[in-house]
Amino acid sequence: MGLRIATLAILAAAAIAAGCASPSAVPPPPVSSPDDAAPGRTVIEVALTDFAITPKIIVAPAGRVRFEVVNRGVIEHDFHIPVLEGPHAHAQRLLRPGERRTFAYTVRPGTYEVVCTIPGHREAGMVATLDAGS
Numbered sequence: 001m002g003l004r005i006a007t008l009a010i011l012a013a014a015a016i017a018a019g020c021a022s023p024s025a026v027p028p029p030p031v032s033s034p035d036d037a038a039p040g041r042t043v044i045e046v047a048l049t050d051f052a053i054t055p056k057i058i059v060a061p062a063g064r065v066r067f068e069v070v071n072r073g074v075i076e077h078d079f080h081i082p083v084l085e086g087p088h089a090h091a092q093r094l095l096r097p098g099e100r101r102t103f104a105y106t107v108r109p110g111t112y113e114v115v116c117t118i119p120g121h122r123e124a125g126m127v128a129t130l131d132a133g134s
């Protein structure tokens, strides 16, 4: 009996927490996943240079998208999509000069900003737009 009440209390707390997390202003939960190397339906090549992200407008269908990111600069750069990864995730997709890495995301239709989070790099031009269609 006591255990059952505790279980109900946990379920109630979870329901309240879920309710609090639902305002529309909250971005979707992070959807990048550990299976970054897994095949995606769409593969898009993105180049990081000192200081640009190419292409400037990245067009992709919505859904599972795999980005093959190469750092063609002479310093480290980061590949970051703030809305998809959350504001507190940064500098987690750092690439050394010459390094090539694959990152996969599930992207809903919409427009997303893509940036390098290293201080000063966005301002220097390392910003692009991901335009995901339906």
Ligand SMILES: [Cu+2]
Pocket (backbone or CB within 6 Å): 076, 077, 078, 116, 117, 118, 121, 126
């Ligand atoms: Cu950079």
